[in-house]
Each structure stands twice: as C-alpha cells, then as structure tokens.
Amino acid sequence: MSFTLTGRLQTRLAAAVLPFVVAALLAPAVGEWWPLELAGCMIGVGLVLDVLLYDRVLPYQPGWAALPLGLLELAATMLVARALSVGAPPLAALAFFVAAWIVAQALVHAALPLLRLTYVDDGGELGWGGAVVTALAPAALLAVAGVAWSMQPPTYRLATGVHQGPLVIESAQRLVGEPGAIVEGGIVIAADDVVVRDVLVRGGEYGITVDDVEAVLLDRITVEGAELDGIHVRRSAVTIRDCEIRSLPGAYVQGIDISFSFERTPSLVEGCRINGGLEGIVIHFSRVMVRENRVSQTELRAITMTEMSMGSVEENDVAGARGVGIFCGDYSHCEIDDNSVAGVRPDRTSDDATRQGVAIQSHFWATAELGDNTVADSPGGIAAFTGGTIERE
Amino acid sequence: MEREYAIVGAGLAGFTSYATLRHAGVAAAEIAVFGDDPDPAASWRPRALAIRQRRMRSESDGHCYPRSFPGLAPREAVRRRSLTPLALSAWDRYRPTVDEFLDHVHALRASCRWDESFRGVRIGRITATRGGFLLDGHGPFRHVLLALGHPGLELPAELAADPRVVHAYAPHDYADDIEIVGAGMAAATEWLNALEAGASVTSVRRREPARRPLNVARPLFSKRGLASFHAASRMRRCELLLGYGMPSYPPGRAWDDPIDRAMSEGRFRVTTQLDGAPQVICATGFQRGFTHDALLRRLVADHDLETELRWVVLDRDGSVAALSDDTRTLALTGIAAQWAYPAADTLVGMKYLARRFLRRTSRCRSR
Numbered sequence: 001m002s003f004t005l006t007g008r009l010q011t012r013l014a015a016a017v018l019p020f021v022v023a024a025l026l027a028p029a030v031g032e033w034w035p036l037e038l039a040g041c042m043i044g045v046g047l048v049l050d051v052l053l054y055d056r057v058l059p060y061q062p063g064w065a066a067l068p069l070g071l072l073e074l075a076a077t078m079l080v081a082r083a084l085s086v087g088a089p090p091l092a093a094l095a096f097f098v099a100a101w102i103v104a105q106a107l108v109h110a111a112l113p114l115l116r117l118t119y120v121d122d123g124g125e126l127g128w129g130g131a132v133v134t135a136l137a138p139a140a141l142l143a144v145a146g147v148a149w150s151m152q153p154p155t156y157r158l159a160t161g162v163h164q165g166p167l168v169i170e171s172a173q174r175l176v177g178e179p180g181a182i183v184e185g186g187i188v189i190a191a192d193d194v195v196v197r198d199v200l201v202r203g204g205e206y207g208i209t210v211d212d213v214e215a216v217l218l219d220r221i222t223v224e225g226a227e228l229d230g231i232h233v234r235r236s237a238v239t240i241r242d243c244e245i246r247s248l249p250g251a252y253v254q255g256i257d258i259s260f261s262f263e264r265t266p267s268l269v270e271g272c273r274i275n276g277g278l279e280g281i282v283i284h285f286s287r288v289m290v291r292e293n294r295v296s297q298t299e300l301r302a303i304t305m306t307e308m309s310m311g312s313v314e315e316n317d318v319a320g321a322r323g324v325g326i327f328c329g330d331y332s333h334c335e336i337d338d339n340s341v342a343g344v345r346p347d348r349t350s351d352d353a354t355r356q357g358v359a360i361q362s363h364f365w366a367t368a369e370l371g372d373n374t375v376a377d378s379p380g381g382i383a384a385f386t387g388g389t390i391e392r393e
Numbered sequence: 394m395e396r397e398y399a400i401v402g403a404g405l406a407g408f409t410s411y412a413t414l415r416h417a418g419v420a421a422a423e424i425a426v427f428g429d430d431p432d433p434a435a436s437w438r439p440r441a442l443a444i445r446q447r448r449m450r451s452e453s454d455g456h457c458y459p460r461s462f463p464g465l466a467p468r469e470a471v472r473r474r475s476l477t478p479l480a481l482s483a484w485d486r487y488r489p490t491v492d493e494f495l496d497h498v499h500a501l502r503a504s505c506r507w508d509e510s511f512r513g514v515r516i517g518r519i520t521a522t523r524g525g526f527l528l529d530g531h532g533p534f535r536h537v538l539l540a541l542g543h544p545g546l547e548l549p550a551e552l553a554a555d556p557r558v559v560h561a562y563a564p565h566d567y568a569d570d571i572e573i574v575g576a577g578m579a580a581a582t583e584w585l586n587a588l589e590a591g592a593s594v595t596s597v598r599r600r601e602p603a604r605r606p607l608n609v610a611r612p613l614f615s616k617r618g619l620a621s622f623h624a625a626s627r628m629r630r631c632e633l634l635l636g637y638g639m640p641s642y643p644p645g646r647a648w649d650d651p652i653d654r655a656m657s658e659g660r661f662r663v664t665t666q667l668d669g670a671p672q673v674i675c676a677t678g679f680q681r682g683f684t685h686d687a688l689l690r691r692l693v694a695d696h697d698l699e700t701e702l703r704w705v706v707l708d709r710d711g712s713v714a715a716l717s718d719d720t721r722t723l724a725l726t727g728i729a730a731q732w733a734y735p736a737a738d739t740l741v742g743m744k745y746l747a748r749r750f751l752r753r754t755s756r757c758r759s760r
Contacts, residue, residue, distance in 0.1 A: 125616065
C-alpha cells in the first residue's frame with residue numbers, strides 16, 4: 001500500500017484507539033500509570049517514525065514490511081519507555097505492544113478496507129473518520145493529562161518561619177517550603193509518593209525519617225543539627241537530590257543512612273553536600289546509586305556501601321575524611337568510578353591498618369570495580385583487606 | 394428519466410463498476426448496462442486463452458469485488474485452510490490462476506444480478522440533454538459511465554495483409570520457427586509458450602523491455618502517486634503516459650530461465666527486423682487513443698470535448714468536465730480513462746474509477 005502522510009497519521013491514530021482504551025481501563029485496574037504511559041510512548045514513537053522516516057523512505061509499503069517495522073517500533077518504544085522511566089513490567093509491556101500491533105495489522109489490512117471503500121485508493125486517509133480521530137487525539141491527550149493531574153497528590157505549602165515538629169506525613173502529598181521555612185524536631189515520612197522540597201530541618205534525633213515506603217523524593221532539603229542521622233531511611237525507596245547536611249554535633253552522627261532496602265526499588269543520592277559527622281553517606285543491605293555528592297571532614301568514613309549492598313559510587317568529591325574515603329565492605333558489590341578522593345587522613349587513634357588514610361577500600365569479601373578515580377594526598381591509597389577484591393576496568 | 398445510471402460497455406470495466414454501484418445500494422433496476430455479450434469476461438477470456446495465460450499479472454487487489462478486502466487471497470486461504478495465499482499476498486507474489494479469476498467473475502455476476510440490468514444493445518452515439526444523456530434512442534440517464542474497453546487489436550500496417558501474421562490475442566498454434574513482434578507482457582508470454590511448444594523463436598523488437606512487476610509504479614495506483622501525476626502539466630502528463638505505455642514484463646527466474654536455456658540451445662534470438670519465418674505473431678497490444686473508438690470519436694466531435702494527443706481530457710475522478718455538473722455525470726473508465734488514472738486498464742484502476750464515479754454521483758442522486 002502507498003500511504004500519503006495524512007493517511008499514515010490518520011491510520012496510526014485510528015489503530016491507536018483500541019490500545020488506548022484498553023490502557024485507560026487497565027491503568028485503574030492495576031493501580032499503575034504504566035499502561036497509559038506505554039500506550040503514549042507507542043503512539044508517539046509511531047507518529048514520529050511516520051513523519052520522519054516512513055513517509056520519506058517508503059513510497060510503497062508491501063505487507064511483509066509490517067514485521068520489520070513492527071520490530072523497529074518495538075525497540076524504539078522500549079528505549080523511550082526506559083528513558084522516561086515508565087515502570088512497565090517487561091513481559092506485560094511486550095504483550096501490550098504485540099497485541100496492539102496485531103490489532104493495527106487487522107485494522108489496516110482488513111477492517112479499514114472493509115469499512116471504507118476508498119481506503120486503499122486514498123492512501124490510508126479516512127475522510128471524515130480521519131478528521132474525527134485527528135481531533136480526538138489531542139482531546140484524549142488532554143483527558144489523560146487532566147485525569148493524571150486530578151489524581152496527583154495535594155501540594156501543601158509550608159510558610160516561611162519555624163514550625164514545631166516532628167512533622168509526620170501519613171498520606172501522599174507534596175510538601176513545599178516557602179523561602180525560610182524551617183521544621184524543628186524532624187520530619188517523619190510514613191506514606192508512599194511523597195515529595196518534600198525546599199525545607200530546612202533543624203534538630204531532632206533524625207532530621208528526616210523515611211520508613212517502609214516507596215517513591216519518596218527529598219529535593220533541596222537542608223538538615224542541620226540532627227542528633228543521630230541527617231536522613232534516616234529504612235526499607236524504603238528514595239531519591240535524595242541536592243541536599244545539604246551540616247552541623248552534625250555528636251560522635252555517632254551520620255549524614256545519610258539508607259539501610260535494609262534491598263528488596264525495594266533502587267534509591268538515588270545525588271548532588272548532596274555533607275560536612276562532618278561519623279560517616280557521610282552509609283548504605284547497608286540496599287541498592288543505591290551515589291553520585292555527584294561532596295562529602296568532607298567525616299570521622300569514620302566518607303561514603304560506605306556495606307552488608308551485601310549493591311550500587312555505584314560515581315563522580316563524588318571526597319575531601320578531608322579521617323581513616324577511609326570510600327568503603328566497600330562485607331560482600332557488597334560496588335562500582336566506583338570517576339570519583340575524586342583527596343586528603344584522607346590516617347586515624348592516629350587506631351592501630352588498624354584499614355584506617356590509615358585509605359582513599360578507596362574493599363573489605364571482607366566485597367568486590368570493588370574501579371573506573372577512572374582520582375586519588376590524592378591519601379597515604380593508604382587504594383587497598384583491599386580481609387578477602388576484599390579490587391577489579392579495575 | 395428512464396433510469397438513474399447507464400453503463401456503456403459490458404466488459405470487466407463495466408462489470409466492476411456495476412458491482413461497485415450495487416454494493417453501494419443502487420438497485421439493479423436503477424442501472425442499465427449496454428453491451429454485446431452478457432458475459433463480462435467474453436472479450437477478455439479468448440485473449441487470455443490465446444496467449445495461454447495461466448495466472449493473472451495483477452496481485453492481491455486484482456479482482457472485481459467492490460471492496461479491497463477480502464480479495465481472492467484471503468478467500469482462497471479460507472477455502473484451502475492455508476496461510477500460503479496470505480503470505481504470498483504480503484510479499485506481493487499472490488497471482489490467482491485465470492480459472493480462479495473467471496470463477497470469481499461468474500459468481501459475482503450472479504450475486505450482483507448483473508443480467509437483470511444487461512441489454513444486448515451496442516450504443517453508437519451519446520447526446521447530452523437537460524439533466525442527463527440519451528444513448529441512441531435510450532434514456533435519458535442522469536449518470537453515464539463509458540466502459541468501452543480497448544478499441545481493437547493493433548497490427549503494424551506493413552504486416553496487416555501478410556498471411557503469415559497472427560495477433561497474439563487471436564487463437565493460434567505455433568509453427569516450428571516463429572518470429573514474435575513486440576516486447577511487452579504478451580510477447581514475453583508468447584516467447585515462453587512457443588519455446589514450450591518446441592519452436593525456435595526470434596524476438597523482433599525495436600527497444601528493450603523494462604522489467605517491472607506491474608505496468609506502472611505502485612504509488613501510482615493510489616493517491617500518493619496520483620497527486621503528483623494530477624498536478625503535472627498537460628505536456629508532462631502526456632510524456633508520463635507515453636512512458637507508462639512502454640513495453641514491460643515482470644522480473645524473475647520464471648521468465649528468464651527458459652529463455653536463457655533456449656538461447657544456449659540456439660532456439661531464441663533477438664533481432665530488430667523480420668527475417669522470413671513461416672509464422673509471425675504480433676504481440677503488439679491494442680490500438681491506442683480515442684480516435685480508434687467510434688463512440689468516443691463521435692462524442693468528442695459532437696460536444697467539442699478537450700483532448701490531448703490521444704487522450705480525452707478528464708477530471709481526476711474520470712468525469713468529463715464539460716458534460717458533468719450537479720445534475721448529471723458523464724465519466725470514463727478502463728483504458729480510455731488514462732488521463733485520470735494511468736493504470737486505468739487494470740482491475741485496480743477500474744475499481745478506483747468506479748468508486749470515484751460512485752462518490753461523485755452519490756452527491757447528486759435524486760432518489
């Protein structure tokens with residue numbers, strides 16, 4: 001068949017109607033957005049390929065071409081879905097795509113030529129039907145966007161000034177601080193799908209506690225004067241971005257502690273600045289990506305990934321730590337790449353060889369895969385102890 | 394008004410158009426079909442038989458059903474419980490046999506009640522009247538479709554009186570030594586027929602044939618390719634149509650292998666001149682141009698219609714602008730409608746023009 005560009009687009013939109021409706025029904029049934037997001041990716045990829053590729057290189061499209069083009073669209077859709085972090089289970093996504101493809105083939109080769117006498121003559125154009133689907137497409141997009149918007153958690157503004165904590169969050173929401181908003185005594189997050197943004201937390205045993213929840217974003221948070229941990233995460237999946245942890249007074253204080261979250265979605269700590277405390281960022285039995293942070297002046301270790309944790313430590317800047325800079329321990333598997341570690345001081349209070357200014361350390365059967373790290377002014381250099389191994393890329 | 398519709402010509406083009414009108418809900422009593430023979434394949438069948446054609450050149454859409462789907466391939470798939478016809482169709486390799494095609498015409502003829510509308514009358518003159526057309530003494534009819542077919546077989550003038558000469562589309566057997574004039578699909582078919590019959594073949598041709606699956610490029614069968622064709626100037630359109638008329642036949646080993654074998658055996662050669670063989674087969678197709686058709690020639694003269702070279706100038710939908718308005722339509726289909734659709738003599742082209750005729754007349758039907 002020789003499609004016109006209009007015919008391609010109208011046919012594409014007509015073929016997308018049923019998958020879109022199925023996705024709209026499926027989304028509330030499974031309580032997830034991915035069916036609609038996946039349908040959106042699929043339709044979007046198809047329309048882009050129609051305009052930029054197919055219309056130019058396929059003046060005539062034989063029936064067999066549907067197969068390789070379908071595979072191309074499948075690959076492109078999955079790449080886009082991955083890039084946009086669409087949380088679709090791979091098998092379910094594949095099944096959805098294949099079903100939609102079969103529907104499209106049945107429509108193009110049988111249903112539309114049956115329904116419209118001149119479908120093939122008109123290069124796939126659908127007449128008034130095409131005008132309807134073309135008009136419905138943005139309407140459907142608006143409807144989905146509207147539903148999505150209406151289902152978003154509420155946003156609460158935290159006014160400028162000091163609010164007495166602890167503040168306990170027990171439902172999905174966005175908590176956004178006005179400039180100068182301060183919570184004294186800590187924040188406890190006990191609900192999924194919570195965002196806390198632009199808030200300074202002062203004092204408290206833990207600055208922010210995240211316990212047994214998913215999909216938490218801590219964005220541009222400042223914690224100061226916490227008694228134990230600046231940010232304390234247990235059995236949860238969090239994204240911590242652009243935070244600052246400072247003024248950690250006690251000998252056992254940690255900046256960020258993410259523990260026992262291995263079964264959860266991997267967490268991310270990115271762009272934080274942590275100064276002082278016992279350990280800057282510490283991970284126990286969790287999967288975490290730690291990147292682009294600056295950790296300085298810690299007393300035990302700057303960044304620790306231990307107790308069978310898995311993750312990456314990338315592009316961090318570690319300075320002035322005592323004893324150990326980056327530590328991968330206890331059967332953990334750490335990818336350590338492109339970090340800058342400088343001025344790690346020997347711990348004069350200890351005879352332990354593992355604490356004599358080691359910039360990067362693999363310890364107790366842990367595996368550290370090292371990329372291109374920069375180590376300076378750290379007498380212990382890069383070392384493995386007690387069965388730990390270091391692999392270089 | 395005697396009837397709403399008249400179709401002049403009862404061959405495959407007229408038949409396809411009739412089936413399309415009937416599919417759209419036009420009653421058999423509202424259509425009059427004028428022709429020589431009630432069998433729509435009456436002209437086509439002996440030609441196919443003459444060149445021993447076994448399979449159709451057209452592909453999946455080469456049928457007379459009004460809708461593109463289901464065509465012959467899916468019907469055969471269901472009948473044989475096999476996916477092979479569908480797979481062949483997906484690869485543009487599905488070609489039904491001539492017998493299957495004729496069976497399909499026969500069945501459709503009965504189901505669309507063609508015979509109820511058929512009149513065994515040859516029309517000689519069309520006269521425009523207020524709101525319609527008179528066909529000799531018949532009518533008036535509001536909408537008339539001329540499906541006149543090819544005017545006649547083309548024979549080179551210098552060979553017309555030669556007793557050795559037979560046209561490829563006329564019944565014939567094969568001598569031991571044959572010269573075949575022409576280089577198109579019919580000529581290629583005749584090379585293989587004659588070789589299979591044990592003859593030595595000389596291909597007499599002035600130019601090398603193009604090798605392409607269909608007469609014209611596939612985009613020209615639908616709006617995508619037609620848009621640029623319709624947008625071309627008249628001169629350019631003439632050039633394009635002349636180019637499409639150059640001889641061609643499909644590529645593939647089924648054509649090449651027998652010829653290669655025969656060449657190696659010294660039984661096939663190519664020349665530009667006749668060389669005294671006892672039999673000359675002219676695979677030179679049909680007479681071309683409206684002037685060869687008495688009815689069209691008279692129509693053009695009577696109504697001073699626009700023409701360009703050998704074509705009657707038509708609107709994109711095959712209608713004659715000077716004789717069509719909101720109240721009446723005169724349109725052409727088949728080979729005479731090439732100005733609107735370059736592959737108008739194919740089944741796909743006939744359906745395309747039938748649908749355009751239907752679309753146009755649906756807008757101004759009074760009943």
